[in-house]
Amino acid sequence: MKKNVLLIVALMGTTIALAQVPKIPLVEHFTQASCGPCASQNPALKVTLDNFGTANYVRISHQVSWPGVDPMNANFPAGPNDRRTYYGITGVPNTVLNGGAPGAPNTIVTSSTLATAAALMTPYQITATQSWANANSVTVDINVQNVTGAPISSADKIFVTMLENTVTWPTPPGSNGETSFEYVMREMYNATTGAPGATSGAALGTIAANATQNFNFTLTSLPAYLRDKSEVSFAIYIQNATSKTIHQAGKTSLVSIPGLINVGAVSATLLGSGYCDYGVTPKVTFTNNDAGTAVTSVVAQYSLNGGAAVQQTFTGNLSQGQSTTISFPATTLTPGTSTLDYTIVSVNGGQDWTSPAAVAISQEVYNKLNSAGVAAPVFEGMENAVLETGTGYSRSLTTGLFDSPTTVTGSLFGVLDGPTYNYGAVGGFASSNRSIRFRYFSIASGAKLNFVMQKINLGANSMMSFDHAYRQYASENDKLEVFVSTDCGATWTSVFSKAGSALATLAPSTTTYVPAAAADWATNTVSLAAYNNTSDVIVRFEGTSDYGNNMYLDNINIGSLASVNELNADNFSIFPNPATEKVNIAFEAQNGTYEISLVDLTGRVLTTKSLSNVNGSQVVEIPVDNIATGNYLVSIQKDGVKFTQKVTVQ
Numbered sequence: 267m268k269k270n271v272l273l274i275v276a277l278m279g280t281t282i283a284l285a286q287v288p289k290i291p292l293v294e295h296f297t298q299a300s301c302g303p304c305a306s307q308n309p310a311l312k313v314t315l316d317n318f319g320t321a322n323y324v325r326i327s328h329q330v331s332w333p334g335v336d337p338m339n340a341n342f343p344a345g346p347n348d349r350r351t352y353y354g355i356t357g358v359p360n361t362v363l364n365g366g367a368p369g370a371p372n373t374i375v376t377s378s379t380l381a382t383a384a385a386l387m388t389p390y391q392i393t394a395t396q397s398w399a400n401a402n403s404v405t406v407d408i409n410v411q412n413v414t415g416a417p418i419s420s421a422d423k424i425f426v427t428m429l430e431n432t433v434t435w436p437t438p439p440g441s442n443g444e445t446s447f448e449y450v451m452r453e454m455y456n457a458t459t460g461a462p463g464a465t466s467g468a469a470l471g472t473i474a475a476n477a478t479q480n481f482n483f484t485l486t487s488l489p490a491y492l493r494d495k496s497e498v499s500f501a502i503y504i505q506n507a508t509s510k511t512i513h514q515a516g517k518t519s520l521v522s523i524p525g526l527i528n529v530g531a532v533s534a535t536l537l538g539s540g541y542c543d544y545g546v547t548p549k550v551t552f553t554n555n556d557a558g559t560a561v562t563s564v565v566a567q568y569s570l571n572g573g574a575a576v577q578q579t580f581t582g583n584l585s586q587g588q589s590t591t592i593s594f595p596a597t598t599l600t601p602g603t604s605t606l607d608y609t610i611v612s613v614n615g616g617q618d619w620t621s622p623a624a625v626a627i628s629q630e631v632y633n634k635l636n637s638a639g640v641a642a643p644v645f646e647g648m649e650n651a652v653l654e655t656g657t658g659y660s661r662s663l664t665t666g667l668f669d670s671p672t673t674v675t676g677s678l679f680g681v682l683d684g685p686t687y688n689y690g691a692v693g694g695f696a697s698s699n700r701s702i703r704f705r706y707f708s709i710a711s712g713a714k715l716n717f718v719m720q721k722i723n724l725g726a727n728s729m730m731s732f733d734h735a736y737r738q739y740a741s742e743n744d745k746l747e748v749f750v751s752t753d754c755g756a757t758w759t760s761v762f763s764k765a766g767s768a769l770a771t772l773a774p775s776t777t778t779y780v781p782a783a784a785a786d787w788a789t790n791t792v793s794l795a796a797y798n799n800t801s802d803v804i805v806r807f808e809g810t811s812d813y814g815n816n817m818y819l820d821n822i823n824i825g826s827l828a829s830v831n832e833l834n835a836d837n838f839s840i841f842p843n844p845a846t847e848k849v850n851i852a853f854e855a856q857n858g859t860y861e862i863s864l865v866d867l868t869g870r871v872l873t874t875k876s877l878s879n880v881n882g883s884q885v886v887e888i889p890v891d892n893i894a895t896g897n898y899l900v901s902i903q904k905d906g907v908k909f910t911q912k913v914t915v916q
Contacts, residue, residue, distance in 0.1 A: 285413055285415070288385065288388075289387070289512075290392075290516060291322075291363060292364055292501075293324070295360075296328045296358050296362075298339070299442060300336060300678070304444070307371050308371070310371075311361070311372055314372070314375055315380075317377065323515075324503065324515040324517045325449040326451050327451060330350055334440055334709075342489070344465050361375055363383055388514050389414040390413075390473075390513050390514035392408065393516065394517065395407050396518040400523070400525055403485070404484070404485050405482070405483070406455075406485070406500050408426070408482070409481075410478065410514075417475055418472065419471065420506060420511075421513040423469065423505050424467055424470045424481070425457075426464070426481075428453040429499050430493060431449055433446070433494075434494075439673060453489055455483070457483075459483065495526060496520070501515065526619060526620060527561070527613060529552065529555060531552045531553065531566070531608075532550070533608060534549035535606065535630060537632060541634055544598045545597075547596040548594040559614075560583050561583075564613055566608065568594060570605070601634050603631060603632070605631050633669045635718065639723040642723060643901075644722055644825065646663060647693070648681045649897060658685075659677050659681060661676045668716070669718055681701070681702055684700065694735075696782070698820070698897050701735075703818055704816065707815050710811065712810070713810070716808050718807075721802040721803065722803050722805070724800050725825075727795065727798065728793075728794035729794055730748075730825075731790060731792070732789075732807075733821045734817060735786040737770050737771065738766060739775070739814040740774055744766065746769055746809055750794065750797060751806070758806065762790065766812075769817070771787060778815070807822075823910055840900055844915065844916045845913060846891065846915070848890060849890055849900065852883070852885045852886075854883055855884050856881065857881045859904065862874070862888070862903075863901050864898055890913075894915070895915055897912060898912070898913050899913070900913050
């Protein structure tokens, strides 16, 4: 009898020691606001997780730093960077489930893999709550319990991540078109001290049998970049640092925040149409979304190009759902690129409200052309562009301006300096360092990228030439089209259009394309005869992404060229090119006087030779052994009609 009793007691002790609870799966999602595949794959991931049930998993979205712009990564890059390095992730989208091997989101996370992960048992149980004293003070309380009758130490780290459950933007913050992001990592905290920046977690240590380890901290300095404090929650997980195994995960629930009023605002700017109307009237439409608090005052302001702030104050009474438009005095933009920044300064005299970043207004960028045209010819070889500090790209060209969605930065669409990134000579025919890159490889399908030339006053026999290099990714139809306008952009006429294989200068490639040789390039010649002797002509190069591969544009040459009967691209040639000691200019003369010039890219004439009353085949030699290495222009002119070609001196 004693033996049986002892056996029962022993068995009961074993049962107590082995008692465990199910794991809550942790999904770490690596994504990016300028990642095209992320935009296409993330919706399916959301559907899978929604079907599994919000309460049944913990998700953290790590917004990484590539392939393009992502302000959420810029807010807190350390956390996503440490986690992707920890798992060895080199591309997005990517996903890790419970610390396992990374992979494609909808391969790693399925209804089946989630069910399997949730069926695993663990001795750890996490409960966590958040409580707000006011809009600027939140206390996080975490309990990690050992539910077994024996000590455990298999998880040696505890991690605490601040999330915004939903981050919504009025316009895509990156180039892939996404405007809504879920469970975005905003900061990481030390569970023991509450210190921010704790990307490596905190020590958990051994937890005794049936014991609970408590972590409690209060945050009174919240990240200024939070877009909506009412969407803040905390994810907690415990992990073995060596094996990477996630032993348990948990999260806090969203709770109301005392005194936090829910409001919103959007831009209502009135902008002059086209590229030549400089008028602008700044306006903001403000809305009260709060059920319990009336809005009686709002202070809003704007600044233009970083100048002095201009404020306007609304007073009145807005109940839930009511809006008002706050108007500022009309002002005038300057030619070139202008930025308009709005800010809501205060609501109800300083009442706490959903984070100022939640207001759906941000920096607006406007592009306007110069008021007067310049005389043809105009040449743009990109070599004189002023690079942005610390980068190898530029949007600063005196001959034109870049016009694209604000989410498409200079790194995706702008002048690229090849040597800065060890790409070598990415200019036309591999003879110079720079060209305009249309980075279709990283730009969502449908995005339109415009390089708009300043107004040009054309003469007789007008033509245009430009060089480009492009290869498809597979069969995508990335496009380049050239338009001309004579009414400052009110109407446009297409004069050149190629896409896909017709645009390609090389065979397709599934790697990011960078031109590597002269053979990558092609020269295009377009007649502008319909615009002869027309002033204020605008030429626009429009690229349309099909999310394919990169295109490069260089050596734009617009001017009054000789007629076909006198001088054209077929009977005007330069050799050798590149040249080292001398360059030969060959052409067919038509009973006249010709002037041949060698000019640098600033317009300075280096050498001029004249031929009087000549007819038939001509070859003119110009020495170049005494001039610096670089790119130059050779022009030949007769009776005020000029044709220009580029020559490289080595």
